[in-house]
Amino acid sequence: MSQLYIGLMSGTSMDGVDVALVDFSGLHPHLLDCQSFPYPTALLEELHTLCAPSINEIVLMGRADRAVAEVFAQATLSVLKNNYIRPEQVCAIGSHGQTIRHVPFGEHSFSLQIGDPNTLAVATGIDVIADFRRKDIALGGQGAPLVPAFHQAVFGHPKQSRIVVNIGGIANLTYLPKAGLGKVLGYDTGPGNTLMDMWCQKHTGQSFDFKGEWAAQSSPSSTLLEELCRHSYFATRAPKSTGRELFNLTWLEQQLVTHAKSVSPAEVQATLAMFTSQTIADEILHFPDVEQVYICGGGAKNEFLMECLESRLHECELFTTDELGIAPDAVEAMAFAWLAYAHNNKLDGSLASVTGAKRDAILGMFCPGKIG
Structure with missing residues (x-):
């Protein structure tokens, strides 16, 4: 029986989202497909603006949060359609989101990714695992790198x-x-x-x-x-x-x-x-x-x-x-499919030896998308 997961990754370059379709039913994860989808020009400009302090940035961030999720959802459904796979056949989506700030030092350090997982879950009908960095930061780590x-x-x-x-x-x-x-x-x-x-x-x-x-x-x-x-x-x-x-x-x-x-x-x-x-x-x-x-x-x-x-x-x-x-091109997106798989199977997704956290940890926040 297949164990299909989707991994979504958009990095610092902000050139769009990579979508990896991965089967975890064998001894080793098997990459079935990986495709890249660019951001719309207007949204990309907003994302670049959000990487530095700006006027009215909370409202801009809130709207971009959902807009990014919609791009992620459309990209996910496109990959599934191209591979003749129905959303209900996918165990979960692992979504990195789009980083707009990463401040891993000082008091109340943080890392902020947008791409609302609730919007993504509703738009695809697939369970979403997201917000992978903040658990590690809560444990005293830098929340990065996660791969x-x-x-x-x-x-x-x-x-x-x-x-x-x-x-x-x-x-x-x-x-x-x-x-x-x-x-x-x-x-x-x-x-x-x-x-x-x-x-x-x-x-x-x-x-x-x-x-x-x-x-x-x-x-x-x-x-x-x-x-x-x-x-x-x-x-x-x-x-x-x-x-x-x-x-x-x-x-x-x-x-x-x-x-x-x-x-x-x-x-x-x-x-x-x-x-x-x-x-x-x-x-x-x-x-x-x-x-x-x-x-x-x-x-x-x-x-x-x-x-x-x-x-x-x-x-x-x-x-x-x-x-x-x-x-x-597929490695990082595939990594977030694996992190979703690790979350669902209670496996540690972070390494304290890497991030400096107090301990290894299961990462991610669960947003249900499946009905019933």
């Missing part, structure tokens, strides 16, 4: 220490030690695609640098790269997580005014690619037992970024998660 428990479940190997790197808007890594070598570790390494995407949008009108072709046309600025790497985040020890609150276009432009006024836009793009690759590689090299590194997320398609990363990892073999049987 390491899934990485351990599907990518761990008893005889090989591995690292899985997700390069989304923000990049994060998961260290998966071979049996007997220690605990799973994971944290955000810093910017992934977010700065490259914002810079590309501003100077070319394109939402991202296709295959890194624009960046590849120029050489990076060593002076600018050095200054970017001085950010205090990189000296902070794990557990740690970050987002647009620290790494955004305003911060980047301040660095340019102060340290690199004469650097061309193309040179900045090349520097940003090197910035992402260097900060990821520097963290990977802290784990000398690792021989295989697997990349997932949108950054896996950036050929220039991958070349920069490979050039810094002389002692490691670099692959995408295709090598392990899961397309790089």
Whole structure:
């Protein structure tokens, strides 16, 4: 009997929602389909506005909360229709929501995702598991990253220490030690695609640098790269997580005014690619037992970024998660299907060794969608 779950993920890049359809009836979760759906332009503009303080933001957030849920619902039903599956055949939807603020430090730290799970449940008729981060934060953790428990479940190997790197808007890594070598570790390494995407949008009108072709046309600025790497985040020890609150276009432009006024836009793009690759590689090299590194997320398609990363990892073999049987674009959405499965089966979805919480925990809030 099939055990079908849907995973919904929209990350820091805000390029839309990824929908993964996963069957958990076998020994290992089996990805049946994964599709991406963009946000409507007007809604995307509102979401970008919500990432920083603005006028009347509570009303804007409340309306966007439901609008995001409606996009998620339409995307979910589209995937089910394309796969000839009825909503009542799906056990649950695991919805990450759309992060608009992530403040994992200080008193009353918080992480805020919108995409009302009640609206999603009503619109699809499917039970929804959502709000995955706040239980971990209540336990003293950072609520991020959440994917390491899934990485351990599907990518761990008893005889090989591995690292899985997700390069989304923000990049994060998961260290998966071979049996007997220690605990799973994971944290955000810093910017992934977010700065490259914002810079590309501003100077070319394109939402991202296709295959890194624009960046590849120029050489990076060593002076600018050095200054970017001085950010205090990189000296902070794990557990740690970050987002647009620290790494955004305003911060980047301040660095340019102060340290690199004469650097061309193309040179900045090349520097940003090197910035992402260097900060990821520097963290990977802290784990000398690792021989295989697997990349997932949108950054896996950036050929220039991958070349920069490979050039810094002389002692490691670099692959995408295709090598392990899961397309790089599908990994995070599949992780939230797994988190919904874990919730329903009373399995821990967070790892205290990753987030810094007092203990591992079952994550998520249940919103019923099924009638009867």
